[in-house]
Amino acid sequence: xxxxxxxxxxxxxxxxxxxxxxxxxxxxxxxxxxxxxxxxxxxxxxxxxxxxxxxxxxxxxxxxxxxxxxxxxxxxxxxxxxxxxxxxxxxxxxxxxxxxxxxxxxxxxxxxxxxxxxxxxxxxxxxxxxxxxxxxxxxxxxxxxxxxxxxxxxxxxxxxxxxxxxxxxxxxxxxxxxxxxxxxxxxxxxxxxxxxxxxxxxxxxxxxxxxxxxxxxxxxxxxxxxxxxxxxxxxxxxxxxxxxxxxxxxxxxxxxxxxxxxxxxxxx
Amino acid sequence: xxxxxxxxxxxxxxxxxxxxxxxxxxxxxxxxxxxxxxxxxxxxxxxxxxxxxxxxxxxxxxxxxxxxxxxxxxxxxxxxxxxxxxxxxxxxxxxxxxxxxxxxxxxxxxxxxxxxxxxxxxxxxxxxxxxxxxxxxxxxxxxxxxxxxxxxxxxxxxxxxxxxxxxxxxxxxxxxxxxxxxxxxxxxxxxxxxxxxxxxxxxxxxxxxxxxxxxxxxxxxxxxxxxxxxxxxxxxxxxxxxxxxxxxxxxxxxxxxxxxxxxxxxxxxxxxxxxxxxxxxxxxxxxxxxxxxxxxxxxxxxxxxxxxxxxxxxxxxxxxxxxxxxxxxxxxxxxxxxxxxxxxxxxxxxxxxxxxxxxxxxxxxxxxxxxxxxxxxxxxxxxxxxxxxxxxxxxxxxxxxxxxxxxxxxxxxxxxxxxxxxxxxxxxxxxxxxxxxxxxxxxxxxxxxxxxxxxxxxxxxxxxxxxxxxxxxxxxxxxxxxxxxxxxxxxxxxxxxxxxxxxxxxxxxxxxxxxxxxxxxxxxxxxxxxxxxxxxxxxxxxxxxxxxxxxxxxxxxxxxxxxxxxxx
Ligand SMILES: [Zn+2]
Numbered sequence: 114x115x116x117x118x119x120x121x122x123x124x125x126x127x128x129x130x131x132x133x134x135x136x137x138x139x140x141x142x143x144x145x146x147x148x149x150x151x152x153x154x155x156x157x158x159x160x161x162x163x164x165x166x167x168x169x170x171x172x173x174x175x176x177x178x179x180x181x182x183x184x185x186x187x188x189x190x191x192x193x194x195x196x197x198x199x200x201x202x203x204x205x206x207x208x209x210x211x212x213x214x215x216x217x218x219x220x221x222x223x224x225x226x227x228x229x230x231x232x233x234x235x236x237x238x239x240x241x242x243x244x245x246x247x248x249x250x251x252x253x254x255x256x257x258x259x260x261x262x263x264x265x266x267x268x269x270x271x272x273x274x275x276x277x278x279x280x281x282x283x284x285x286x287x288x289x290x291x292x293x294x295x296x297x298x299x300x301x302x303x304x305x306x307x308x309x310x311x312x313x314x315x316x317x318x319x320x321x322x323x324x325x326x327x328x329x330x331x332x333x334x335x336x337x338x339x340x341x342x343x344x345x346x347x348x349x350x351x352x353x354x355x356x357x358x359x360x361x362x363x364x365x366x367x368x369x370x371x372x373x374x375x376x377x378x379x380x381x
Numbered sequence: 382x383x384x385x386x387x388x389x390x391x392x393x394x395x396x397x398x399x400x401x402x403x404x405x406x407x408x409x410x411x412x413x414x415x416x417x418x419x420x421x422x423x424x425x426x427x428x429x430x431x432x433x434x435x436x437x438x439x440x441x442x443x444x445x446x447x448x449x450x451x452x453x454x455x456x457x458x459x460x461x462x463x464x465x466x467x468x469x470x471x472x473x474x475x476x477x478x479x480x481x482x483x484x485x486x487x488x489x490x491x492x493x494x495x496x497x498x499x500x501x502x503x504x505x506x507x508x509x510x511x512x513x514x515x516x517x518x519x520x521x522x523x524x525x526x527x528x529x530x531x532x533x534x535x536x537x538x539x540x541x542x543x544x545x546x547x548x549x550x551x552x553x554x555x556x557x558x559x560x561x562x563x564x565x566x567x568x569x570x571x572x573x574x575x576x577x578x579x580x581x582x583x584x585x586x587x588x589x590x591x592x593x594x595x596x597x598x599x600x601x602x603x604x605x606x607x608x609x610x611x612x613x614x615x616x617x618x619x620x621x622x623x624x625x626x627x628x629x630x631x632x633x634x635x636x637x638x639x640x641x642x643x644x645x646x647x648x649x650x651x652x653x654x655x656x657x658x659x660x661x662x663x664x665x666x667x668x669x670x671x672x673x674x675x676x677x678x679x680x681x682x683x684x685x686x687x688x689x690x691x692x693x694x695x696x697x698x699x700x701x702x703x704x705x706x707x708x709x710x711x712x713x714x715x716x717x718x719x720x721x722x723x724x725x726x727x728x729x730x731x732x733x734x735x736x737x738x739x740x741x742x743x744x745x746x747x748x749x750x751x752x753x754x755x756x757x758x759x760x761x762x763x764x765x766x767x768x769x770x771x772x773x774x775x776x777x778x779x780x781x782x783x784x785x786x787x788x789x790x791x792x793x794x795x796x797x798x799x800x801x802x803x804x805x806x807x808x809x810x811x812x813x814x815x816x817x818x819x820x821x822x823x824x825x826x827x828x829x830x831x832x833x834x835x836x837x838x839x840x841x842x843x844x845x846x847x848x849x850x851x852x853x854x855x856x857x858x859x860x861x862x863x864x865x866x867x868x869x870x871x872x873x874x875x876x877x878x879x880x881x882x883x884x885x886x887x888x889x890x891x892x893x894x895x896x897x898x899x900x901x902x903x904x905x906x907x908x909x910x911x912x913x914x915x916x917x918x919x920x921x922x923x924x925x926x927x928x929x930x931x932x933x934x935x936x937x938x939x940x941x942x943x944x945x946x947x948x949x
Binding site for chain 1: 454455456457458460465715716717
């Protein structure tokens, strides 16, 4: 694995759109070629080298390429967008769309991320060591194809609209989450180790939500079924199982109607 | 204005009957002229290239409120495909519901110069004209919808043809419309009661009239006025297995009616997107092609023209004034749905759709559209369309040309189907070896639609006196080519002239053109009763006054009025 280190040297006046910061775009390139990759500020195109010091050469393939990004990235969007392999470590807060439409590899953010991280993600892993913004693992605006595979972990809290239109994969939030969880979801698993607020599973067709803490208001479309023992993310506990959203259409499998499942821990 | 001499191209022109001979085309003062009329032309070398008249699209949804609903509720349709302005080109975006700017440019890149908006809700005529005004290069007109209009339902219930005609003439003038469009006659009005009209004898609630009465009455009123285009029809029961019988019943309503038009058309009914209306079987499990029955009828009745509505196997956005159909569709695919009611006039719905090669029914639909064209005896009466964006985006026309012109290309597509054998079993296409030639393509995309629209005095050919609309393609029909070369060449015209202005030069947009808006001013006899009815309905029912209804003045870019005198 070869490592390319980027260090931000100029903050953009607006926001920097840097979807070229991926192992896929870097692979096979030397530092002096990487500086020429395009980035955008508003409608203007710049070179990556206009905003970052670049050192080190990439590996021959995305899988053999690691990118370390240093400095304040809170105005940098699209880090790791559509990446298929390799690794990115961002040692800062990052702006929107980290790992959006990612297919493989790993992104670690040692800070907070803004909205739409992991949008439409199909595979790979995103580890957020701070808080996540709204629409984590959701679908792009208007789209019905949310996170379909891979894993997102958040050490802190997550914002609203977590996993909207989620179809697969897993999101684990160690802290609390804001309103709207797994809206319209048709699959996947969301584990919330802290507390949740309201509107969990609205129009949810299939998939699982686990909440270890409190839920301020349960959706009326979810019905309590039974208490069950669950082993989730290496933690055992007794959970109340709810099924819903009863107002939605539901598939049948072997004569059984498939509902979305919401588990709330009642004792550790 | 500049003079152009397009030299040594392979000409395909059904109007002059030229089938690939090498000749020159001369343009002067916006028109095609004899080469001897030029004094100091700019010479365009078309050696080894194909030259045709500008393309004419009879049926596409490119402007107006439902197109804009599609744009607004599908931001994902613009994802990763927006381009900034450069040179004289303006910013563009969108795939199946592109911006007006991209609509104009992409048609131009295909060598098209005239595009008709297929369904204008009269109440939103202003919006429709505003969007057409912002669509560069293309000459355009729009068809107001009549098939669920309360005036029409009330007049035709008693077969009042003269009153219906007077109302049509008034509405065309008020909305600056081009032709009489009918969408699911009676069915969209029934949808206001949560119902539909499934066949031509299924009565419309409250109005107590049948679709058959509406269809026949509107054909008669259209011929009473002698409009340039015929009644333009989207029949009942669209998109349902077994619907081919409804289609044949609808066709038959035109029997015995002769065209009364000074504009050179021979048909009294244009039936649109016939692919969606040619299904056998009684469920999605056993749906099958009935293209042979449909084309058997069309081939033996020359007072009908049709267009394909070819499925292109893309992700797209369906949109139609057939409100109940869109509800049916959202129940099928569970994707988002928009629905609108347009007061006394019509309704509409919008739903995204994925025509997947992995779904059997989509493969069958793909076959049916191509079968219609390959079974046609007279390519002057069947036009290449996708009912854009309903069966696919218009940018796929060159791909459809490839499928029509190459059995090899069709076989490649068959091989890409997940349920190839089941698709072949339910259709006829696999057994067809017909390959259309460029002359036939020019009939289906130029001369035929121009004639059907009553615009063969302006468009569709290269005869002196016609508009200077000429496309030059990088395609040498006399050299060996792969199927994909067809698609590539016809997607990207080398040069394009619109009304004598070079709008594409060497594949690049060179000029935003002087687009015109075509509308029909039909003068009918004074009809005090109809004028009184109009005043009364606006007073009692409409949410707007007449003054806020009519579209005129700045709403139209370069209006081009087609005058019709129907006074007697
Ligand atoms: Zn249509």
